[in-house]
Amino acid sequence: MARMRGEADPTRTLGVGLIGTGFMGKCHALAYRNANAVLGGLPPVRLELLCDVPDEKATRMAEQFGFARATDDWRALVRDDAVDIVCITTPNRMHHEMALAAMAAGKHVHCEKPLALTLAQAEEMAQVAQDAGVHTMVGYNYIHNPAFTHAKRLVEAGEIGRIVHVRGWVDEDYQADPDLPWTWRAAVAEAGLGALGDLGCHLVSMVCRLAGPIDSLIADMATVHETRPLAEGAGRQAVENEDLASALVRFAGGATGVLAISRSAWGRKNRLGFEIHGTKGLIVFDQERMNELMLYRNAGDKALQGFTTILTGPEHAPFGAFVPAAGHQIGMNDLKIIEAGAFLAEIAGGPRAGPDFKEALVFERVIHAIADAARSDARIHLA
Template identity: 70%
Template sequence: MQLGVGVIGTGFMGKTHALAWRNVKAVLGGVMGPVPVPELRLLCDTPADKAVAMADQFGFAAATSDWQALVRDPAIDVVSITTPNGMHHAMAMAAIAAGKHVWCEKPMALTLAEAEEMADAARARGVVTMVGYNYLKNPAFTHAQRLIHDGAIGRVVQFRGWVDEDYQADPELPWSWRAKLADAGLGALGDIGTHLVSMAHGLMGPIASLIADMQTIHETRPLPDGQGRGVVENEDAAAVVLRFANGAQGSMVISRAAWGRKSRLGFEVHGTKGMIVFDQERMNELQLYQNEGPKAEQGFKTILTGPAHPPYGEFCPAPGHQLGFNDLKVIECATLLRGIAGLEAAHPDFGDALRIERVIHAIADSARNGGSRVHL
């Protein structure tokens, strides 16, 4: 069975989707079973000449500058949406209405109401969906989940998470769509905070309540034409105190203006018998402390991912040789294909991602109301 693939967007995430669709067969051949074979049929971007050039570079059969034409095309079975945030809702709703499966980057939409509409439509139409939380596919992260499930650190009692980058740290960086509520929605929360929430959910379960604060560090930025400065309408940073449904405490700090940090997405999970620590900037390592044996010999140990942490072995047979960011997108793509084939639930789908969206909007609501507690 073949699956016609259409990708909308050719930027950072558009390229990662294209690479994933091209490379997923190598992983599928090893462990993923009888799933549809993706065919790169149509790539969309503007202007048209850019779409043609990128289609040739990425290996797509054809190009268009009309995303609606891509969604309507009967040769397209699944649509990858990698555009700026403000376009996700309209594109996803059109694709769902046309009966297409959808792979959409996060956040789902600008508003919680739009995200809810997307999840409801996908469920009603019966299409398979996936949202781009690729860090959940890291073998180090899934091993952390197994350790917690197996009781390696006892009962979990606290989660501490952080996500810091410096792509908005420079106050003279020109104003862009990322600073505008109508185009980006939430700022650091929507762009990178969602990833941290996805990890918290994956390790600790649902968040029951929270108290939060937000900060816009650079309130204006120079306009691209050099004529004055534009107002930054969303947040650069946030801090959150959490209570999980299982009774554990938690905290999160989020910043897109943290000089020197590139992808510092990480966590500590504290348990009654030990602790797990992870940092995405060292994405092939997991730190584990267990209160076992003589006190003089206790300490953190480094678990270096390898073939013993599937599906690492489908990429490389040698431990310590490292997986990368794009490999995580390949694993994500494989999960989507298995979902379409009915072999497993595609996770996180629009319903799963909606729960993440509810958390980031609850953080914003709490901050806007003076740090009041919000129950989810």
């Protein structure tokens, strides 16, 4: 049974149970298998139990990922005494039930975003986590990028002065093709929000960590392709959620902001980025160039001023744990290693890593407020 807060034992081997073997399932498996090898000083882990359906697939993927056992019953996984951490990498509609069951069994939970289909479900998950006293982590891996954490340090150190304006964007083209077949991502009952829940929450996690909480907003959203073809020529089915959204936001600290989100932006693969405008300078980041950060500071000789491109390197921990030289790059899966390592360290008694369910709820309140503001054509206040 998983230990509660304040009962950490850094020498105890932690059993990992993984539900789901898709893109993010593999990412979690790689992260927990490699976290100690890369970062060091973490409690040892066992890749204990993997769940997928059918059972044949679970067995095959357990062998591929390096898990000791397999099952096609996720309820058996969360009850298993050898499992301490439950990783949930399933479609969105399953997160709520699985997380509640895992926490009821005393397990720590590492859940992919968004937390749930609805805000009410997410609020329940955060409250149960607090009451259960277990550790939780939500898969906002981009805020573990050394380039991002360096940007946060620059802001906190006052390098660009007081933040006055934030521009953020996240664009992908995985739903740009009108002939792409209908999938569960188009159904409210399966995915909840569309581009906001899949992409927008990542952007919100970044700007909130840099500029603080969002106080109020107005917004708009649209479905670009209102129907999509079903398999084998069986007609077309309605797309129930949004392909794009935008918001004008006001931060509690006084800054204003513009956020734009699209899953139908041709040519964009993971253009998740921001500009942070301050009274003394500017910080620019784009996830498609994830090992770079651009900094402008209004200091010194005007004739020599310009943007500085900072290539992440060993000076930007924990980059050096992966590679000892700047310019040699880390990748998306490496961010999940940092995330899993931070979670393991927290469970072993280290500092809170986050975002836990409580902080993730803040992000999800923003994306649901954007949807509500777009539907009501009114300013939504979050405070």
